[in-house]
Amino acid sequence: MSQTPELPVERSVPTSADVARLAGVSRATVSYVLNNTASVRISEATRLRVRAAAEELGYVPHAAARSLRAGRTRTVLLPTAHLPLGPLPGPFSDEFQRALRRLDYTVVQYGSLGLEGDEAARAWAELRPVAVVCLGDAEPTAHGVEVLKRSGARAVVTLGPHIVEGAHALVMDQRAVGGCAAAHLIRRGRRAVGVVVPEEAALRPTAGARLEGAFAAADGTGARIVPLTMAYEEESAAVLAARWRALGLDGVYAYDDEYAMLLMRALQDEGVDIPGETAVIGAGDLLLGRLLRPRLSTVSIDLVSGRRLAELVDRVVREPATRPERHELMAVGPVQRESS
Amino acid sequence: MSQTPELPVERSVPTSADVARLAGVSRATVSYVLNNTASVRISEATRLRVRAAAEELGYVPHAAARSLRAGRTRTVLLPTAHLPLGPLPGPFSDEFQRALRRLDYTVVQYGSLGLEGDEAARAWAELRPVAVVCLGDAEPTAHGVEVLKRSGARAVVTLGPHIVEGAHALVMDQRAVGGCAAAHLIRRGRRAVGVVVPEEAALRPTAGARLEGAFAAADGTGARIVPLTMAYEEESAAVLAARWRALGLDGVYAYDDEYAMLLMRALQDEGVDIPGETAVIGAGDLLLGRLLRPRLSTVSIDLVSGRRLAELVDRVVREPATRPERHELMAVGPVQRESS
């Protein structure tokens, strides 16, 4: 408190009025210049004065004031329950964000960790996003969608497994993943197929859909599906592996590659031959799956490009009359390696 | 710009004035009731009427209007270049966010993908966050910090490797990670230690700091450090492995566990004995590292709890006079397994 020359610490934040004063013009002029408003012609001299003043003051426009006045935002909200975006690969979200930014949206990710259902939707609605894109975890309820729409959201898009009533759904059907995995195992002659369902709560929606898909794939083939719960921990995998032979399974789809790698190692430690005794398949086609021996079979999940999803969002925003559609955003296919 | 195609469906978003009208009270009263303003006493009957009206209309307050009036937000901005949060483990960020929410902040992650340096800082400043916490990637420049402060940010916290001038820095020194890894290898008798530097641009800051730490650890020990670039792809690892013997290294610290697993497999395929011929160590203590054989040695990175970091942020926000400090937020330690 005594050494530095008393900086007026609480110097107030510069507003467009400050810029106007310094440049000797009106606030309106400042707005015109800084926004390059095409419908108004401002002399070059004035433009320079305004720009210089803004620069000197370190003026940054106030987004809240701007959107309050405009009556709408360009905010696209991505709610996330779990931080590393649920079941989506990194490159996809990167591309998605870039594309949205190029379309002049402000992409904001809102961590909804402590919030439940409708409470979360309310919190999102307070920000008046023009669109809400739910990437897998953090699904909105039907009522939540209603709240968002009422608050001005022109597009509520869900990539989750279910169609949420009222949402302009772009459905990414996780059932296809489970179906593909189970079908692959059955095609290769397995008749008793375990399906790992992670205990982690955040993965439940995805896991449930994948399991559902596995059941559907087994339907009418004579093969049976056995759900198995497991946590992402070595011990949990070991416990499951210990009772493996009692289960009498000859194949297992282990939710995703990480769970599959974990389980496969536990089974090997238990002396289970893979794929002889039990075939193993994961999902996601992680690079690391190729490092184990035997190499891990997997289900590759190709998403539509982030760019295309961004364009879809943009279209719905501009024409909210668009009927909720069901776009297929995901292409899945089995990748057979050595574990199946 | 003509963009409102007069949709009849465009029922306007309910405001507190609508609620007031429906409840037959003034806007002030609505505000008092909905915010439970302690300094004002409202009759129970009125409260009920207001609440019912708000409910019926599906009223959600407008965050922008509120913070415009308040003159400040409770927004904590987490800029992220890469979407799944940079080099931080998931549980940490989860906890951090939860804790901030409990302290009544609104946590918003802002994807800064297409933005460069000062441009990014400007974009963040438009949101008038009360605090900005940079979690590793997306470091602000000194000028960026200045812009943020001027725009009203009370705390600019960086967890990156460098102290940014003006930022209330809580430094997470990634150099310690590299130092720990290198020291471990040297302690175990290795004299020529490779350090993998990922080619991925997003990892550069972290990787650079870790490399720097490795150099420092080798200093004066007679051991030498050899930087090696590698991309996160099987082929890149194979290329590196192919010229391994020519490099004459007897140890390698491979940035993190994922790179380490990739490289280790490539080396094994090349016939390099691990750890006999070359010791390998990663960082991050991933579960998957234990699944390979030999089991991967690693550097465990324990962060201060997210809760504590949240409390630090809160303190700086409430007492911005707090001198920029250098907190040690990270505790690292070697975890020796079989690969070293």
Added chain:
DNA sequence: TTGAAAGCGGTACCAT
């Protein structure tokens, strides 16, 4: 070419 002024949706002070 520029300025004055009316709001956007809330909040909080001051009356009543």
Added chain:
DNA sequence: ATGGTACCGCTTTCAA
């Protein structure tokens, strides 16, 4: 116990 009202910072008619 409530209502009236003046703002917050910015955009955008409408006039000059």
